[in-house]
Amino acid sequence: MLGNKYGTHRVIEPKGVLPQPAWKINNDVNTLYDNEILIDVLTLNIDAASFTQIKEEVGENEEKVAEKILEIVNERGKMHNPVTGSGGMLIGRIEKIGSALKGHLHVKEGDKIATLVSLSLTPLNIKKIKKVHLDTDQVEVEAKAIIFESGIYAKLPEDMDERLALAVLDVAGAPAQTARLVDPGDTVVIIGAAGKSGMLCSYVAKKYAGPTGKVIGVVRSEEEAKRLRKIGITDIVVADATNAIEVEEAISEMTDGEMAEITINVVNVPNTEMASILSTCDYGTVYFFSMATSFTKAALGAEGVGKDVNMIIGNGYMTGHSEIALEVMRESKELRELFESLYVN
Numbered sequence: 001m002l003g004n005k006y007g008t009h010r011v012i013e014p015k016g017v018l019p020q021p022a023w024k025i026n027n028d029v030n031t032l033y034d035n036e037i038l039i040d041v042l043t044l045n046i047d048a049a050s051f052t053q054i055k056e057e058v059g060e061n062e063e064k065v066a067e068k069i070l071e072i073v074n075e076r077g078k079m080h081n082p083v084t085g086s087g088g089m090l091i092g093r094i095e096k097i098g099s100a101l102k103g104h105l106h107v108k109e110g111d112k113i114a115t116l117v118s119l120s121l122t123p124l125n126i127k128k129i130k131k132v133h134l135d136t137d138q139v140e141v142e143a144k145a146i147i148f149e150s151g152i153y154a155k156l157p158e159d160m161d162e163r164l165a166l167a168v169l170d171v172a173g174a175p176a177q178t179a180r181l182v183d184p185g186d187t188v189v190i191i192g193a194a195g196k197s198g199m200l201c202s203y204v205a206k207k208y209a210g211p212t213g214k215v216i217g218v219v220r221s222e223e224e225a226k227r228l229r230k231i232g233i234t235d236i237v238v239a240d241a242t243n244a245i246e247v248e249e250a251i252s253e254m255t256d257g258e259m260a261e262i263t264i265n266v267v268n269v270p271n272t273e274m275a276s277i278l279s280t281c282d283y284g285t286v287y288f289f290s291m292a293t294s295f296t297k298a299a300l301g302a303e304g305v306g307k308d309v310n311m312i313i314g315n316g317y318m319t320g321h322s323e324i325a326l327e328v329m330r331e332s333k334e335l336r337e338l339f340e341s342l343y344v345n
């Protein structure tokens, strides 16, 4: 029995939509369509904006966070946070490949993979939550998941810890898009620069902007500033990105009023659209990777201050994104050590 390649055969509510925007999907893992892949899930990496929202709602408590995750998955058939709308990704072992796909894939049963499509569209059936890592957004589970025919995934690399790979692959679109956007000589502002995607983007922006460019990291604390210095970013603003004027003034001072050609927003909280827009020069580009971005706030906010900027929605997928992101880990010893200390524990 063949299902739809995008997974619409599993949509329960509302009918006629794709699995990502659906409210509820069928997570029955006992019936596998011939063009689906069954995954024995080991770890979930909950999207940072989603995890932050859940912790704010239920408190920094492992049991309560686990309960909330189970509540969402049991209700929707997928880990699709109803407040942030975001998901995350997972790692697991391929348990079964549907008969229609067998022999056509670059993976086989038993391989360990990371999904590169969002948990917000992935049928997920959790039997047990074994451990919630409050500091890394990772959750160890006993669970099964389904990948549709159109789904993308990557075999886990053999030269790095799987938790490191999981952390990097979760945000792989951001460094890849940064590499595409930044040209030699550019001034680049990265808002949320000491987070997971922030550090990857900072490193890549520095590399592509070159010696004539400038990369400015906006971070929330001096501790985060220290982290950035370790990877060679020395132009740093310590500020609250929800305070647009404070950020604008700091960036203006550091760029002699020229502002940034490219601004990359990688925070995990809402209300940072205006800091990003005001940091950018006219005809510059703002890349909103953050899942806490509001289209309305960005569009009306830019209009309201008369800023002629291009704004890009952070597509999680880009050709070659997983290879680009993992390569950064191999390239920079400092960044890899930092990631290992933060995400492998």
Ligand code: NAP
Pocket (backbone or CB within 6 Å): 047, 048, 049, 050, 086, 170, 171, 173, 191, 192, 193, 194, 195, 196, 197, 198, 218, 219, 220, 224, 239, 240, 241, 242, 266, 267, 268, 269, 288, 289, 290, 291, 292, 314, 315, 316, 317
């Ligand atoms: P992360 O590691 O949690 O990093 C977020 C950073 O933003 C942290 O350093 C955080 O500081 C900082 N921050 C929070 N509030 C701030 C404020 N008011 N001012 C300045 N900095 C602030 O998150 P991530 O995993 O890199 O993800 C970043 C964003 O990308 C999230 O919104 C996530 O949902 C999104 N994302 C998008 C896609 C996509 O496909 N577009 C895919 C994956 C993730 P603290 O640590 O002090 O809070």
